[in-house]
Amino acid sequence: MKRALRMSYLVAGVAGIGFFVMSVLLLGVWPGRVLEQQIRGMSPDHPLRLTASEQRGRTIYAREGCAYCHTQQVRYVPNDVARFGAASLAWETIFDYPHLWGTRRIGPDLSREGAVRSADWQLSHLYSPRGLVADSVMPAFPWLFDGAPDRPRQEAQDLLAYLETLGRNRALAGPEGEARARAACNCSDDEKQLAFGSPALNASPSIARGQGGYPKLSESGDPNRGQQLYSSNCAGCHGLRGEGDGPGAAGLHPRPANLSEHDYTLDRLGSSLWNGSAGTAMPAWRDLPIEDLSALAQVVRGFHQAQPEPALPQDVLDLGSRVYAAHCAQCHGENGAGDGSAAGQFPIAPTNFRAQRPSLAASLRALRNGVEGTPMAPWTSQLSEAELSAAAYFVRGFFQGGN
Amino acid sequence: MSDSPPPAVSPPVETRLVYAHGLAALITLLISVTFGVLASIELLAPDLATAHGAWLSWGRLRYDHTQGIMLGWLGNAFFAFLYHAVPLLTGRSVTSARLGQWMFGLWNFAVVAPGWVLVLAGFSQPLEWAEFPLVIDVFVVLALVLAIVQFLPPFFSRGLEDLYVSSWYVIGGLVFTLLAYPMGNFVPELVPGARGAAFSGLWIHDAIGLFVTPLALAIIYFVIPAATRRPIFSHFLSMLGFWLLFFLYPLNGTHHYIFSVIPMSAQLGAITASTLLGVDVVIVVANLLLSLRGAGWFPRDVALRFVSTGTVFYLIVSIQGSVQAQMSVNQSVHFSDWVVGHSHLAMLGFASFAAAGGLIHAWQRIPTARYNPRMLDWSYWLLFAGVIVMVSDLTIAGLVEARLWQTTQPWIESVRAAKPYWLIRTLSVVPIGAGFVTFLIGLTTGDRGGGLGAVKASIGLEPIQEIAPVFTVSTAPESAAEPS
Numbered sequence: 001m002k003r004a005l006r007m008s009y010l011v012a013g014v015a016g017i018g019f020f021v022m023s024v025l026l027l028g029v030w031p032g033r034v035l036e037q038q039i040r041g042m043s044p045d046h047p048l049r050l051t052a053s054e055q056r057g058r059t060i061y062a063r064e065g066c067a068y069c070h071t072q073q074v075r076y077v078p079n080d081v082a083r084f085g086a087a088s089l090a091w092e093t094i095f096d097y098p099h100l101w102g103t104r105r106i107g108p109d110l111s112r113e114g115a116v117r118s119a120d121w122q123l124s125h126l127y128s129p130r131g132l133v134a135d136s137v138m139p140a141f142p143w144l145f146d147g148a149p150d151r152p153r154q155e156a157q158d159l160l161a162y163l164e165t166l167g168r169n170r171a172l173a174g175p176e177g178e179a180r181a182r183a184a185c186n187c188s189d190d191e192k193q194l195a196f197g198s199p200a201l202n203a204s205p206s207i208a209r210g211q212g213g214y215p216k217l218s219e220s221g222d223p224n225r226g227q228q229l230y231s232s233n234c235a236g237c238h239g240l241r242g243e244g245d246g247p248g249a250a251g252l253h254p255r256p257a258n259l260s261e262h263d264y265t266l267d268r269l270g271s272s273l274w275n276g277s278a279g280t281a282m283p284a285w286r287d288l289p290i291e292d293l294s295a296l297a298q299v300v301r302g303f304h305q306a307q308p309e310p311a312l313p314q315d316v317l318d319l320g321s322r323v324y325a326a327h328c329a330q331c332h333g334e335n336g337a338g339d340g341s342a343a344g345q346f347p348i349a350p351t352n353f354r355a356q357r358p359s360l361a362a363s364l365r366a367l368r369n370g371v372e373g374t375p376m377a378p379w380t381s382q383l384s385e386a387e388l389s390a391a392a393y394f395v396r397g398f399f400q401g402g403n
Numbered sequence: 404m405s406d407s408p409p410p411a412v413s414p415p416v417e418t419r420l421v422y423a424h425g426l427a428a429l430i431t432l433l434i435s436v437t438f439g440v441l442a443s444i445e446l447l448a449p450d451l452a453t454a455h456g457a458w459l460s461w462g463r464l465r466y467d468h469t470q471g472i473m474l475g476w477l478g479n480a481f482f483a484f485l486y487h488a489v490p491l492l493t494g495r496s497v498t499s500a501r502l503g504q505w506m507f508g509l510w511n512f513a514v515v516a517p518g519w520v521l522v523l524a525g526f527s528q529p530l531e532w533a534e535f536p537l538v539i540d541v542f543v544v545l546a547l548v549l550a551i552v553q554f555l556p557p558f559f560s561r562g563l564e565d566l567y568v569s570s571w572y573v574i575g576g577l578v579f580t581l582l583a584y585p586m587g588n589f590v591p592e593l594v595p596g597a598r599g600a601a602f603s604g605l606w607i608h609d610a611i612g613l614f615v616t617p618l619a620l621a622i623i624y625f626v627i628p629a630a631t632r633r634p635i636f637s638h639f640l641s642m643l644g645f646w647l648l649f650f651l652y653p654l655n656g657t658h659h660y661i662f663s664v665i666p667m668s669a670q671l672g673a674i675t676a677s678t679l680l681g682v683d684v685v686i687v688v689a690n691l692l693l694s695l696r697g698a699g700w701f702p703r704d705v706a707l708r709f710v711s712t713g714t715v716f717y718l719i720v721s722i723q724g725s726v727q728a729q730m731s732v733n734q735s736v737h738f739s740d741w742v743v744g745h746s747h748l749a750m751l752g753f754a755s756f757a758a759a760g761g762l763i764h765a766w767q768r769i770p771t772a773r774y775n776p777r778m779l780d781w782s783y784w785l786l787f788a789g790v791i792v793m794v795s796d797l798t799i800a801g802l803v804e805a806r807l808w809q810t811t812q813p814w815i816e817s818v819r820a821a822k823p824y825w826l827i828r829t830l831s832v833v834p835i836g837a838g839f840v841t842f843l844i845g846l847t848t849g850d851r852g853g854g855l856g857a858v859k860a861s862i863g864l865e866p867i868q869e870i871a872p873v874f875t876v877s878t879a880p881e882s883a884a885e886p887s
Contacts, residue, residue: 009563023653031669032598062529065462075662093596105738139461
């Protein structure tokens with residue numbers, strides 16, 4: 001009896017260890033094998049590894065606890081997919097030692113962050129998050145910089161490099177990679193839809209889409225709502241009075257648009273708000289409802305004070321026209337629509353003067369100084385003062401009216 | 404019935420080690436809470452510490468907060484309790500007082516203190532409940548091995564027959580923590596991405612399920628009969644609860660990654676285990692509450708009061724856990740402050756109340772320890788109020804965030820909406836912090852050896868000289884556990 005009792009505790013002890021081993025086998029080892037198979041079937045042949053700099057950036061991301069507010073897994077849930085894009089596949093994190101999946105989201109998921117924001121935005125945001133996003137609670141990391149957002153130290157550059165890898169491999173896999181993964185995916189139709197069905201790999205509304213359709217905004221909007229949206233979402237860069245001098249503006253190249261110096265058509269604003277401006281830090285705001293975007297557009301148009309337009313002598317206009325045709329039309333287009341033959345080469349679209357009219361001062365300044373961060377160069381060495389003024393006047397004539 | 408009846412005189416308790424670990428627990432507790440408070444304030448005033456550089460950055464404070472609570476506060480409190488309880492449970496002294504001094508030094512000066520400093524200096528690993536850097540993990544594993552050497556031989560030399568349930572939990576907790584710790588701390592460094600996350604998920608739950616819960620339950624199962632001077636309601640239910648717990652807890656891990664790419668069958672298994680775990684906890688808690696019957700919801704003995712409230716929190720948090728593991732609930736509340744509320748209910752409501760009760764109970768029985776019953780009474784009510792405010796607040800915040808995430812509102816709207824709740828969460832530290840400070844004062848001021856007098860006053864009995872017999876397990880209930 002006594003011996004049997006002793007044995008029973010031995011059995012119990014072995015069973016206890018057995019429970020633990022079973023849990024590790026069932027929830028650790030076995031899923032690992034399934035995942036390995038999945039990865040083998042679905043991964044592209046040569047996913048990019050991290051470079052030394054990106055790897056160092058990853059270490060910074062890990063040590064600063066980024067993963068404790070930003071997940072790196074888009075779950076197989078419609079809301080996740082709607083916000084962040086295609087659900088994560090197992091192979092996307094194969095180089096993560098250790099993984100950075102995270103279990104809490106104070107900020108958005110970063111699985112595909114690489115494509116979401118411009119480099120200058122990322123650096124400015126790391127330097128001073130509230131400069132760009134007024135209500136952000138993200139810690140600032142000024143110690144990664146030499147006193148200014150556009151003077152990153154090696155560490156900030158590494159971190160930026162790492163952020164830009166997020167989602168890179170999935171994007172590089174391309175349609176063939178997606179098709180291959182889809183074929184190899186041993187998953188339900190629902191899961192297939194969530195992993196491969198979304199129109200864009202990244203559903204983030206922040207992505208500047210460059211071109212594409214945009215909805216028509218309405219001429220009216222609730223001014224209070226517009227003002228509130230503007231101050232919490234736009235003022236960080238464009239400044240409270242729209243002068244492009246918000247706290248986040250300093251580190252952005254090109255600088256945020258000075259909204260008070262331009263007359264915009266409603267379509268121009270609709271396009272920028274819906275698609276963002278490719279090549280700049282301006283993201284798309286398409287997760288806001290149309291009424292909100294319309295209200296915002298009204299706020300933006302309100303910044304511009306219409307000046308009395310001087311009537312110009314014909315010879316000035318002729319000179320402007322000649323200068324424009326000779327020097328500007330290749331990029332800005334014969335009709336000022338920003339669609340010149342060279343426009344396609346640039347990462348940033350040339351200004352479409354039919355949709356936006358700069359003030360004379362802004363126009364002249366751009367011609368004299370160029371526009372930093374864009375292909376627009378200073379023209380003072382090529383053009384005389386008279387020619388500069390004439391061209392500055394001339395481009396303003398393309399504008400297609402108040403709406 | 405029993406082959407080796409408990410000795411008439413209890414073996415000497417290493418009171419100096421109880422005292423040392425108890426004080427270390429209190430100090431590390433206050434430091435860990437400070438990390439937590441600073442982190443919560445930085446969510447309200449994110450640029451508060453920016454000028455002070457990287458050391459006070461949110462991520463680093465967040466790492467130190469949870470590691471400090473788990474290893475510093477709970478670890479030390481558990482060790483203090485074990486030095487008190489193991490001799491009484493086994494009738495034998497722990498292996499060696501000298502070993503105890505080494506363990507104390509190792510735990511506090513090779514694990515907790517350097518761990519904190521290294522995290523603040525930027526050396527850490529981004530794994531939940533495993534944030535201290537790898538070099539610290541080596542010392543943790545060493546200390547856990549030493550803890551097994553220190554505490555388990557008395558059980559084995561006594562013989563494993565008729566072990567009281569607390570003893571089972573102590574043995575289980577120490578052995579399985581040693582097994583699970585490397586899995587959460589080392590494996591994800593070697594196994595990448597999704598495969599590593601599967602192991603990480605296991606550890607996230609095992610840290611709570613195999614370290615914190617068993618030792619907290621060991622305390623609860625110990626303090627209730629010792630303080631009420633009545634045996635536990637049912638040893639059968641105790642053991643049923645124990646084995647179900649050790650069967651089910653390890654199978655829960657993957658519920659941290661529901662709807663992830665980890666195979667659905669593993670997720671479903673974890674969800675099933677999580678559901679059954681709720682059932683198991685109902686069994687455990689029913690047994691505990693039935694053992695408490697007659698003591699009232701708020702017993703006068705403050706140690707017993709902490710423990711019994713911790714028991715109720717355990718029931719609530721476990722049922723909440725079962726609910727939030729269900730896919731329909733998890734789909735919306737996962738990633739939100741709901742979960743932060745849940746973990747505070749577990750670590751602060753359940754584990755810390757149990758640990759505080761165990762510490763006070765042991766303190767009452769150290770003849771030289773100071774004891775201030777009024778302060779401890781304050782401590783209880785302040786903590787009780789604080790936990791309720793904080794957890795309800797975070798739970799509601801989680802629901803608000805979850806709702807906003809389902810709309811097409813910009814992400815920042817959910818941050819904006821959470822801010823008032825974060826303010827209340829930060830304010831909840833007033834009662835919680837005051838509760839912990841009065842806790843420290845309660846155990847460091849007052850009369851030396853005043854604890855037993857307070858117990859006597861609170862239950863109207865003579866000071867308890869001898870409590871070991873209460874833990875005798877017997878198959879004949881009528882003869883069981885009458886205090887001699």
